[in-house]
Amino acid sequence: DTGVSQNPRHKITKRGQNVTFRCDPISEHNRLYWYRQTLGQGPEFLTYFQNEAQLEKSRLLSDRFSAERPKGSFSTLEIQRTEQGDSAMYLCASSGITTDSTEAFFGQGTRLTVV
């Protein structure tokens, strides 16, 4: 297992376009998180999945954002009608199946630039 994998690493898109990012967590991890990090700031929580169920969403996640984890493995984050304010690093993290295995493992992130 090579850890948490995110694709693409970089995405440049025009305002108004839709974009989709993918996260492949560590295979035995049932918990998956999406975070967003803007320049000079720490990451902020967007949403959480336990297996395929999306159990919590931040108020930062507007109606233009949707996340899925259809089979409890990989996850996708889609942004519709992108705006310049969506430019950020989108980070995915996963953690383990027991309450003792909650150290988070992060992907390399997808850097989105909306022009």
Next chain:
Amino acid sequence: KNEVEQSPQNLTAQEGEFITINCSYSVGISALHWLQQHPGGGIVSLFMLSSGKKKHGRLIATINIQEKHSSLHITASHPRDSAVYICAVRGVSNFGNEKLTFGTGTRLTIIP
């Protein structure tokens, strides 16, 4: 006021110096993480603490739950330690959600 505060925001030191980065938090937590982020974005977990002290190589992390304070120390600092160090706290979970709340990070630069 942010729930997680780090200091300093920026730190420049000479190679070999002893480094301390501080983190204070204002909420109840179940654990605290110290993370390292290099240019390009990837985040690596250095420590997860719920009490006491942990050591890994030249890195030491301590936490005082009563004072809601943690420190990350680097001994014999080296230019390859240059990175952003982020403190993050794990709150009491809803639905098993152990999301992290992050500080804004400390940018460390070690000069040869």
